[in-house]
Amino acid sequence: MAARGKHRRTRTSPLTRGVVTAGTGVAALALPVLGATTASAAQPAKAPAAAQAAAQVKSITYTAVKGDTLYGIADKYDTPGGWRQLYKDNRKAVGDNPRLIHPGLELTVRTAKKASTSRKTADKASTSTKKAAQSVAKATQASAKTYANNLDGWIRESLDIMAQKGIPGSYDGIYRNVMRESSGNPLAINNWDSNAAAGTPSKGLLQTIDPTFQAYHVDGTSWDPYNPVANITAACNYAAARYGSIDNVFGAY
Structure with missing residues (x-):
């Protein structure tokens, strides 16, 4: 019997680990073994990008x-x-x-x-x-705007309506004519001039007769000729058509 220890298994060198030989019939060709993780390590990162681009x-x-x-x-x-x-x-x-x-x-x-x-x-x-x-916000603000119930408020509300309708006129022009025609009294009426004699007395802040008020009435305002805002806007609409603007009126019109 051979002595123990004489047939030890040959150690594998670190350089030869993971190597297999492919027989050729003449000599052995050493081929490195590529692990599965080495062959596919970079693929998962590329695949999603390519799929996304496609x-x-x-x-x-x-x-x-x-x-x-x-x-x-x-x-x-x-x-x-x-x-x-x-x-x-x-x-x-x-x-x-x-x-x-x-x-x-x-x-x-x-x-x-x-x-x-x-x-x-x-x-x-x-x-x-x-x-x-x-636009909705602006419209809401406009509709929510309030005016004082006095001559100043009536003129300012009328000016805002006139601006929407394209009717010219200024605060000073309206105020000047109102003070001459009615002294600021929205219920003023003239029962003694030729219009009154003809059955159409002048009414309101700017002393319009009914036919003129109705012909130049501005949509969105009252049909009552004594209504301050309706009276101002109708009179300014008439003055714009005849004189270019209420600002150009300095006497009876």
Whole structure:
């Protein structure tokens, strides 16, 4: 019996671990063993990015019109790869000359504009919503505005209505004529002049007769000729038509 210890197993060198031999019939060829983790370590990180990029690129059918160029179409739709990729995708339809695009030619266009277009649409919608909200706010403020129940308040309310209707006139022009015609009394009436004799006495702050008040009545105001605001706006509307503005009236009108 051979002595113990004489047939020890040969140690494997760190440099030869993980090596297998492929027999060739003549000599042994050493091939390194690649672990599964080494071969696929970098793949998981790349796959999602590639899939995401592919998902963002869509293909559409575009019909060429007069003046179109491959460059212009590719630029319009953000075609990945630019006009060269567009030409490559449509080589059969375009032919050998990429500079010549016939109107009516149908092209398959890769586009990455969907996301950006959605953002622009959302931005426009947001802007429209803001503008609508601002308009509502202004209208609410206007309707909520209050005026003093006196000559100053009546004139200021009338001026706001006149501004909305495009009727010219100033505070001073209205005040001056009111003081001359009625001394600021909204119930004033003239029962002694020719109008009164004809059955149409002058009434209110600016002494309008009924036919004139009705003909130049301003929508949104009272039909009562004694109503201060209705009387002022109707009289200013009449003065604008006849004299250009109540500011141009300095006597009986």
